Amino acid sequence: MTNNPLYKEYKQILQKAADLNNAAAVLGWDQEVYMPPKGAYFRGRQLATLASQAHELLTGERLGHLLDQLKFANDLNPTEQANVLRSFEDYSKNRKLSAEFVEELSMQTSACFNAWIEARRANDFSKFAPSLEKMVALKRKQAEMYQYESHPYDALLDEYEPGIRVATLDQVFNGIKTELPVILSKIKAAKQVDDSFFYRHYPKQLQWDFSMTVLKAMGYDLEAGRQDLSEHPFTTSFAPTDVRVTTRVSEDNYASLLWSTIHEGGHALYEQGMPEDEYGMPCGAAASLGIHESQSRLWENCIGRGADFWNHFFPVLKEHFPSQLSDVTANGFFKATNKVEPSFIRTEADEITYHFHVLIRYEIEKALIEGKIEVKDLPAKWNELYTHYLGITPADDVTGVLQDAHWSHGSFGYFPTYTLGSFYASQFYAHAQKAIPTLDSDIAAGQTAELLSWLRKNIHVHGRRYTSEELCELVTGERLNTGYFLNYARKKYSAVYNIDL
């Protein structure tokens, strides 16, 4: 570690800001998990103050001055150099937003989230619309403040997936539009999979118990985390030593909880794998949301929806639910977990139709930020796109446009990272299989420790040292290649549907 006093001062500023942001994360977690309803207004104030205090530290003249000097320091090790480089990029970006704007955005985020909760309760988008309109206006303003070359949405994307552009995403989604419908139509023509047993009655506590068993088996450290219930499942980190997941339970739909737990568990393993020494520093933070999502999807899909995984876990599951699963085999369970069928709720979609859910949100967001559509038209636009891409039309707002919390959080530009994450996941997983020749049989024996240590060593430990594209190249020898996902999908669904893809 360097003795450079400027580096030490820089680190102190970043870690203080991290303390404030992590405190805000605790307040955010509490808001969605335990806060009583009347607490909302002052909680909004408190979050806004934390955001503005952190912003003040991260945009102060002093930090800029330190970074200007540290860029040319010759006594920093490679990690320290990477931190300085990333911080310089962040600083330049942060300076573009005023403290007032950051506070306003934070206040509006709390208000908007509460409006979304209310609107969901009432199953009525119009209760959410006024608050969302203000949010969209703020995000458009934010894009202008950030500046951009060709599309205002690019400026927002940069917050979640640095470097990605509308031009690239359009290409990725065009691939989806041409390749996935072919796979989908072949699946539709095949003999359908029976997953009706998922909708039997599964008592809440037993579902919870099995989800905890799976989290532990994945290597999630429960001394450094916990699982709670919330409206919408999420993962949040206050430090690598306190990373929390949430889930939701439906007694009449077992699939609702199970993969949400594995998915969030994957996110949580990434956060628990961040180097503690780099707390608050770029090298102690996730590379991008796409990379984050690659970790959750790798666990959820490549592992948790794989035949090998259920080879080990199906007998354990059956011990929890002997009557509900009496007529189900491990192979039948594996097939059911991979049933492909257009449906309304993104988080419960299969791995093929999922990307149409993302595509729909991507198209809506782009148009909203460009000002080509208005908030009041969202329910109609939403239903039109679902009918167009998936051939189904949501019957109400909760099943349609009100299903995700993201817009209430102002997270425009977030959705595309889900699709990027899936594609990165397939690419990483293919290389993990090469690196660990026994991986498939390990998983069939319920052993994922070696995989986790491969992920820790090749991905987690780097934090934000590399961009997602650099990291992908480092780990796999090439940039994002959608061929991996298509290969993975063809192989899996050939097995599930006994067809030739």
Place this chain on the structure above:
Amino acid sequence: MTNNPLYKEYKQILQKAADLNNAAAVLGWDQEVYMPPKGAYFRGRQLATLASQAHELLTGERLGHLLDQLKFANDLNPTEQANVLRSFEDYSKNRKLSAEFVEELSMQTSACFNAWIEARRANDFSKFAPSLEKMVALKRKQAEMYQYESHPYDALLDEYEPGIRVATLDQVFNGIKTELPVILSKIKAAKQVDDSFFYRHYPKQLQWDFSMTVLKAMGYDLEAGRQDLSEHPFTTSFAPTDVRVTTRVSEDNYASLLWSTIHEGGHALYEQGMPEDEYGMPCGAAASLGIHESQSRLWENCIGRGADFWNHFFPVLKEHFPSQLSDVTANGFFKATNKVEPSFIRTEADEITYHFHVLIRYEIEKALIEGKIEVKDLPAKWNELYTHYLGITPADDVTGVLQDAHWSHGSFGYFPTYTLGSFYASQFYAHAQKAIPTLDSDIAAGQTAELLSWLRKNIHVHGRRYTSEELCELVTGERLNTGYFLNYARKKYSAVYNIDL
């Protein structure tokens, strides 16, 4: 409300600091209720940063400058004037501590609390001692920084009960030492009360349910609060609209949960009664810990341990526990709730011996801060004083010197406010009975709404506008008069023990 721009700026600074302190309260709540064990270290950092950021705001030159001018402003209403006056006192006090000291104290508080948890688990004071030694050294340093006239402990008392001095407390406790042993010996000579039914098996969930019924009946707004479990029950407020209580449950000791819930409920009603408009301002904060405790004790003792209260609630309780209470009458229950008997655990002590528990802590704290005893001698000193005052000797550390979290929080000077609170409670309650002639029969009918509104109007609404002594005079026409407590005790225990006190 004033248009004075300086007042607005002053209010903004105070409210920002309140946001940071309330965020710290959320982190503190989480730390004791839900945080996984490995989260402790970084949580300590985060709390320290929040404390130092708030301290920075509250000791900044700008605030001092604003207060200097606002002291002479002639366009402020009485509430605004009171805020400025209290803030000026606070500012002068806050400026005496350096930012480094505040941060060090906050870090040490987290470390010390965790050491206390560990030591309790191991039932071994020596695991707590090194951390507590550092804490005592910091508190002695703090007393020096605050300055004082006659006793260093005075400087620490001021944080919890502004204006109170060792000289006054010595008088109060001398009263206890002379009067209470007389009452205690008469009770000892009387026919003893049977409370053995408290130690039957009371299922956790049913205890919890009844405690929620009582909280609701007291007027605690569950839309603006919640109850959780923790090692040591406490109340915490993040705003008047989010005030939380915790409790603990022992299935073999019903008394453990019941009065802790009513006690914390009394604290919570005070916090929920703070004027929202004065969020973050002195007039939106509790007058003192003694006054805070007067509210919890009034509910716990004057009401919750009264015959009238159980006239209404005993039948409800019996519905929850028909078998456990089959041989118990309402009057028998009332008597059992007021059984007097020297015991080891302060929070479970009766209303008479309780004050010896406080006296013992008071004597130890004074001596520690004066440097007359050392941390390593505490277990021996503790046991010696218990033997002297209560005639009983704790068998181990958990039953003795490790029972309270207070010292781990650095809260030296806090304990005496418990006794002050009891005495204020009796005095306030006597005046509430005068002001509401139907109060006894209201309570016997399960109605406490009028009492709550009397407390709101006469005590809660004022916040810190008055010192505790001024407030007492305003509400009751006289300063603290221990005669009220002695009258209350003589009346109650004459009834409980059928003796003439």
